[in-house]
Amino acid sequence: MHFLYDKINYIFDPLHHVWEHERMHRKISFALVIFFLASLVIIELNRQNLLPGQFSSFVPRNHFYAVQAAFTVVLVLEVISLIFTIPCSFSRSVGKQFEILSLILMRNAFKELTGFSEPVSFEGNSQAILNILSDGFGALLIFVLLGFYYMVQTHTQDDKMKPVDLYSFVAAKKAIALLLLLTFTFMGIQSALAAITGVEHTDFLHSFYTILILTDILVVLFSQCYQPSFYAVFRNSGYALSTLIIRLALAAPPFYNVLLGLAAALFAIFLTITSQKLFAGAHRNSSG
Template structure:
């Protein structure tokens, strides 16, 4: 098993270092700006009749779609970062998922703009405005609760493990992260192919969140092999439940998605406080 752990670490660590490197982050940021500008130009060209034919049938004619597309790319980048945080603690991984939830709510708010005519008008779009307010303030509240969540995490007591067990546990999580990264790439390419072909399909990011829930349960079961205590099992299972509530929030209609997202964040905070204050010295 040690040979397998070493091979997994040998593959994962360089990929993680490459993704988190400052130069790559800067290049991605520049490419994101170019993507947004090119999206606007493509939409304008479609409106002027310059882009025609079945190849460009997927290009919309509303400029506000470019905002939604840019936020979708940002969301994809954050999901990849989430995959690389899986080998970290459960609490850090859950925190990253709340970061993604707040971005999804913001993206939903901007997606509502695509239903507005150009130029913007309020009349006839009152319901869309209410959804924008709901998702926007919901994202802000989740963002604020995320700050509280990270604040209480600094006071949470981590249970010590033997160095050999810790190495094996982290290596196992790295193997799961690599598998998850492959699944994400496959789902993303499948969604892109369907979009270019003009076929209807569901948001693959929401589908991937279902995979994340199953992954969280798998990590809980694996962690029980190394941390069999009731404290660790309950705490890790509780964090998995909070991610399940997040997944339900993503599938919920407007207004309910915000309430469920806030409930998941509050649950995670209370779980952290209870486990660290009442059982931290157990």
């Protein structure tokens, strides 16, 4: 098994290093700026009827679609970063999912602008403006709660594992992350082709979140092999439940999505405080 774990590390670690490198972040940020500007130019060309017929049919005429497209790319990048955090602690992976939820709410706020006429006006857009306020303030509140969530994190269960068990456990999570990365790439290409050809399709980011929930449960069950105590199983299961509530928030209509997102964040914070403060002694006993 150690040979297999070594091969997994051999594949995963270089990919992770390249993705998290500062030079890669700069290149991606520059490419995102170019993508946004190019989107604005293409949309403007379509507004002026300067695009060929085969392109003008699926290129929007509202400049705010460029904002939505840019935020979609940002979300894709964040989901990839989330996949690379899976081998880290369970709490860190959950925190990353709250980061993505706040960005999705922010994207939803900008997405409402695509229904506005240009120039922007209040008349006839009162419901969309309420949705923007709801999603915007919801994203802000989750961002604030995320700060509290990271603040109350003091240690991870992985720190208490034996080195041999920790090595195999992390390697197994890296294997899961690699499979997720392949799945996400396939779903992204499939969604992009559908968008280009004009085929109706759902948001693949929301569909991928369902896979993330199943992955979280898989990690919980797998971690039980190394951390069989009630404390560890309940804590990890609770974090998995918070990700399930996040998925429900993504599928919920405006206002309800914010309430569910806030409920998930508060649940994760309360779970963390309870497990680390009230059950600190039980944690030490189960780790010893």
